[in-house]
Amino acid sequence: MWIVPEREIAGLMTREAAFGAVEKVFSSMASGDAHNFPVIREAIGHEEALYGFKGGFDRAGAALGLKAGGYWPHNLEKRGLINHQSTVFLFDPDTGKASAMVGGNLLTALRTAAASSVSIKHLARSDAKVIGMVGAGHQATFQLRAALEQRNFDKVIGWNLHPEMLPNLEKVATQAGLPFEAVELDGLHEADVIITITSSFEASLMSHHVSDGTHIACMGTDTVGKQEVEPALIERASVFTDEVAQAISLGESQHAVCAGTKAESDINEIGAVINGTHRGRKSDDEVTLFDGTGVGLQDLAVAASVVDLAIAKGVAIEVDF
Template sequence: MLIVPEREIADLMTREAAFDAVEQVFASMASGDAYNFPVVREAIGHEDALYGFKGGFDRAGLTLGLKAGGYWPNNLEKHGLINHQSTVFLFDPDTGRPTAMVGGNLLTALRTAAASSVSIKHLARTDAKILGMIGAGHQAAFQLRAALEQRNFEKVIGWNYHPEMLPNIEKVAAEAGIPFEAVPLDGMRQADVIISITSAFAPSLMADHVSAGTHVACMGTDTKGKQEVESALLAGAGVFTDEVAQSVTIGEAQHAVAEGLIKESDVAQLGAVINGTHPGRSSDDQITLFDGTGVGLQDLAVAASVVELAVRKGIAIEVDF
């Protein structure tokens, strides 16, 4: 079995490689060549943590495995660690033997950013100029860097529950040479693309905060009860997701479906747009929304790519397991 420690990931996985891996996985899912296993996600009753497992099998890439991990909200304050902690395990689909264990913290941030970036590529208007960010935590910087590569954005605007954290994303915008402005939530009306990346259980972005033609990527809702945007926003949008079953049960669509505002059949796979079997955006005035619930196949795809690179560079640690 091979081990690729967390400390090695930054030198192995690029945003471009993560983007390609995630885009290919979405396409494989939509064509039926890959599928995710049911998600296990539970509050463990200790340290306010959410812990669970995401896994799947990609027949086309012969990638089988799971990611174990979750969210420990007290980590930064108590232990000086990031709140999201995870590890990816890969298995040989021919024999079931474990083949690799890969540090999953940075990979999670990169694949989550890649997912919203893929949605921007395929759903946002080509003339999008203003990018709105809701959230300024650890993953927000990754989201912003990836998004800026998809359109010729001229300005970044941001809002966060804790305004003192906004310099985290202002710094990223400055590095890209793009002006940044902190705005109230209704200031998001000027955005052409909005990324929401919070761990909220109550919506902050309302339908009247979003202008016609905007693309919204909701990247923080991955558990029952979580909610970043008002359900009415989904009712008035073209809704796309990574995995429909997750979207309507643990994703942003769970609330709109429960309230009877949309049906499961109203939620389309982003992979179908990539494959060309769904037209995607219907007009420049349509609001499009990507419900990024985070599927196990994303983690497996980027982890498999990392293992391949680690072996090539002689970094992977081999153990007799």
């Protein structure tokens, strides 16, 4: 069995590689060559943590396994650790034998950013110029860096419940040579693309904050009860997702589906747009929304590619297991 420690991931996985792996696995899901297993996600009653498992099997990519981990909200303040902690385990699909254990913290941030970036590539207007961010935490910086590579943006605007964190976004914008403006939620009306990346259980982005023609990537809702946008925005938008079953049960779409304002049949897989079996955006006035729930197959795809790179570069650790 191979072990790839967290400390090695930054030297192995690029945004470009993560984007390619995630786009490919979304395509495989839509064509029926890959499927996710049911998600387990629970409050453990300790440290206010959420912990769970996401897994699946990608026949095309020969990837079988799971990611174990979750969200520890007090890690940063108490221990100087990031709040999201995870590890990916891979198994040989032919024998079931454990084949690799891979640090999943940076991979989670990269694959989550890649997913929203894939949605921008396939759903946002080609002339999008202003990108808006809702959320300014650790993962928001990864989201913004990846998104800026998908369109010729000329401005970044952002809102966060705790505005003292907005310099995180400003730093990324400045590095990209773009101006940054902190705005109130009403100011997001200027945005052509909006990414929400929070751990909220109460909607902050409302339909009236969003202009016609905007593409929204909702990336923070991955648990029953979490919510970043109001159901009226889901109802108004053409909704796409990584996996429909997850979107309606623990994704952003759960609230509109529960309220009966959005039908499961109205939600489409982003992979169908990638494969060309769904046209995606139909007009420049259409509001499109990507409900990024985060599927286990994303983690397996990026982890499998990291293992191959780590072995080739001699930084993977082989153990008898």
